[in-house]
Amino acid sequence: DAEITQSPRHKITETGRQVTLACHQTWNHNNMFWYRQDLGHGLRLIHYSYGVQDTNKGEVSDGYSVSRSNTEDLPLTLESAASSQTSVYFCASSPGPRDTEAFFGQGTRLTVV
C-alpha cells in the first residue's frame, strides 16, 4: 500500500546541532507539508511544496529549511537546533490543486537539550 513515512520517530539532539527529519511518500503526490504540533497551538505550518524544486514558507518557518529534489521526499532541516524547536513534527501530502484533504505521517518527536 502507498504510504507516507517519517524517520526517525524519536530524536534527541543538542542545542546548536543541525538536524534533518525525513519524510517519504509513495503516493506520487505533488503537495507536501511540514507541521509542528505544540500544546495550545494545534498544528502550525512550517514549510510546504507544490512540486519538485518548489518550496514555500509557512507561518513558523524561521530556523527551518526544506528542499524538494524529487516527488517522494521533503526533508526538513533545523539549521541550528534550539530548545524552542522541541516539538512533534508531522509531514503530510496531498495529490494536487483539485484534490482536497492531506494524508499524514505518524510524526517525529524531537527533543532539543
Add this chain to the structure above:
Amino acid sequence: AQSVTQLDSQVPVFEEAPVELRCNYSSSVSVYLFWYVQYPNQGLQLLLKYLSGSTLVKGINGFEAEFNKSQTSFHLRKPSVHISDTAEYFCAVRSLIASKIIFGSGTRLSIRP
C-alpha cells in the same frame, strides 16, 4: 489568508451523551473545511470534509458536521459518544485555490464512564 478558531480546548462528556465541538473560520475566499482526529500517539486521520453541496456532512465513526456560511462555522457533533472517541479533534480549512491546510488549536475530547 485563512484562520480557524476552536472555541474549546477541552470538552469532558459522559459516555453515551451527545457532544458538539465548535469551530469557526475566517476567510476572504471560498474554502473547503475538514475535521481531523488524532488518537493518542498517532498521526491525524480525516473524519469528514465539506467541499460543496449539502451543508450537513457525515463522516466516520458516527460523526457529522454542519457548514454554516453566514456564521462561518463548522461544528462537529455526535449524538452518543463512546470511550473509544477519546482523542484530540482538529478543525481545518483550505482555500479553493491553494493546497495548504490551516489548522485550529485542537479540542481534547475526554469521555467519562
